[in-house]
Structures are given as C-alpha cells and as structure tokens.
Amino acid sequence: MLIRIDPSSSMALNEQIAAGIRRSMIAGEVGPGDRLPPAKDLGRSLDVNMHTVLKAYGRLRDDGLVEMRRGRGVTVMDQPVARASLVEAARSLVEQATHAGYQPGEILELVEVQL
Amino acid sequence: MLIRIDPSSSMALNEQIAAGIRRSMIAGEVGPGDRLPPAKDLGRSLDVNMHTVLKAYGRLRDDGLVEMRRGRGVTVMDQPVARASLVEAARSLVEQATHAGYQPGEILELVEVQL
C-alpha cells in the first residue's frame, strides 16, 4: 500500500491519508480482510503523528470501509458490510424524508443535487 | 446551560458533554440561534480540555444539531433543521457511496429501491 503525502497541500493530512487508502482499496492493492498498518508504524513511515493516522482511520471507519479494534488493529471490511452500511443509510434517509412528507421524486432530487 | 460531568463515569467525557447539551436543548434551555460557549470557556468551567469540548461539539454537528464556524463559534441550528438534516443525510450518503467507488447511477438506485 503506497501512500503519498504532500505537507504543503491545503488538504488536511488526515484526509490525504484517508484518500490514499481509499485509492489503494479501489486499485485493489488492499482488500477485504486485509489489515492496515498500526497507526504508529504508518505514521513513522509517512513522517506524521500517530494521532493523525488514527484520525484518518477513524474517517474510514465512519464511512464503513474499515473496522478498528483495540489490540487487533484496523481491518478492511467485507464488501457486503460496506454495502450494508450504504443500504442502511439510504433506508434511513428515505424513512426520514417520507416521515417529513417528502414525495419520492423530491427524495431523489435531494440525492441528485449532491451528486 | 447547566452541564454536569462525572469524571469517574465510564462514559467518555466528550460524550457526556454532548449528551448534556442535547438535554439542554430538549429542556429548552438553549434554542435555535443560540450560541454555545466557546470551547475554551466551557472547557475551563467543566475543568476539561478544549479539545474534549470541541469533540463534543463536533458530534453535535455531525448529528445536525449545531453549526460550527471559525471565528464565529457554535450555534444551535434553526428548526427548519428537518430539511437541513435531510440534506445532510443525502450529502453523507453520496459521500460514503462515492468514497466506496459507487457511480452516480448506482447511488440513485440505492435510494430508489427503498422508495
């Protein structure tokens, strides 16, 4: 997993790291079940603080892409799980919008304008 | 806005603070447009670090309850928050799906099947 960091970029370091890992996932360099390096190790190799790496990992977790557990590390989620979290997000959105009186077309438009 | 913190609780401090503010909202002690105290000030009054308060504020922001802006502080969202929160849910869904490598058409389909 090769990640490049540009300290002079306006993009936050933790986002650069998260983006780099996402790219590695899309490129297939890391896949479901694979373990990401410990935050301390990756931080040292990228010359950034462990906390910055942990923040990047946390973003990926919030996106449902990885699982983090103490003592065990960070592992890439199975694709069905990542998809399940997306399906759940879509279900929740539709439920909320419907409850608020939105029509199907209006709900789709809510999403379209974000694309 | 009265918040109590129990340092000996197993609940993380930042969550205790966020929960306390949610309670104040429900109790009507703070309402839309009101400004929450600067993180540094609230931290000093609760005897916790500024970052811990900022993390609590960030959770509330992620939940669509408050807005955070540099230089201006943290303000409670307006009641048309219903719409704002839907927009945020849609934005978050699109962001997650995009990060996961989904194409626009596939994202729309995620929602359509839930209608």
Next chain:
DNA sequence: ACCTATTTGTCCGTATGTATG
C-alpha cells in the same frame, strides 16, 4: 491462569493556521 506486548481510545497541553467580525 498469568504476564507481556501490541494497538486503538481518550484526554491533556501546546502550537500554528485560518475564517469571522
């Protein structure tokens, strides 16, 4: 069952950057 090392989770303190007013 015990101990140790690993690794994330949380919190603290400090410093610097950046948008707002």
Next chain:
DNA sequence: CCATACATACGGACAAATAGG
C-alpha cells in the same frame, strides 16, 4: 489590523481490549 474561536497537527500519558507466550 486585531481579537476571537474553530481546525489541524504534534507529542505525551494512561486506559482498555486483544493476542501470544
């Protein structure tokens, strides 16, 4: 220009869960 206040990063400390000997 200046003060305010969040945003990000660094570093250190301790706790808690996990894994391995």
